Amino acid sequence: MNNSVIITIILVIVVGAGAFFAGTKYQAGKQQQNFRSQTGRFGQGQGNGMMGRQGFRPVTGEILSVGDNNITVKMPDGSSRIVVVSESTAINKASQGAKSDLKAGETVMVFGQQNSDGSVTAQNIQLNPPNRPNAPASP
Numbered sequence: 772m773n774n775s776v777i778i779t780i781i782l783v784i785v786v787g788a789g790a791f792f793a794g795t796k797y798q799a800g801k802q803q804q805n806f807r808s809q810t811g812r813f814g815q816g817q818g819n820g821m822m823g824r825q826g827f828r829p830v831t832g833e834i835l836s837v838g839d840n841n842i843t844v845k846m847p848d849g850s851s852r853i854v855v856v857s858e859s860t861a862i863n864k865a866s867q868g869a870k871s872d873l874k875a876g877e878t879v880m881v882f883g884q885q886n887s888d889g890s891v892t893a894q895n896i897q898l899n900p901p902n903r904p905n906a907p908a909s910p
Contacts, residue, residue: 830854830881830891831900837873841890844879853890854881860893868898 830852832844842854860883862868873879873896880900883893 828883828885828891830879830883832879834873834875834877834879836875842873842879844881854883854896855886855890855892856896857892861895863895863897868896872898 830844830846832846832852835843835845835851841856844852844854846852856862856870856873862870862872878899880897881891881893882895883891885891
């Protein structure tokens with residue numbers, strides 16, 4: 772009788788440990804799946820896959836004009852896009868850039884949030900970005 776109680780206790784511990792291990796693996800898989808669905812994969816989903824954030828659009832092209840709080844960028848397809856530039860917008864080049872570096876004729880790549888009116892609020896502007904032959908086209 773004593774041996775059967777010990778065997779039962781051992782079986783309960785083994786089954787419990789197995790169930791716990793299986794549950795942690797299941798939960799880890801669900802967390803990874805949720806992370807992928809929230810962040811998207813590069814090149815897929817909305818926003819050309821740019822971190823999967825809805826409305827996040829890269830804008831690449833030549834600066835046509837510069838205003839106090841915006842620039843107009845001519846896209847490779849000939850269209851243009853207004854980009855809102857704020858004090859918190861990071862402007863990069865080989866060295867740290869400034870708003871005064873945004874001049875007509877410069878090539879830029881802009882990353883930011885698309886607004887309801889079609890303009891983009893810039894979060895980061897790269898001056899003279901390297902050529903990216905496989906870069907996604909901006910809508």
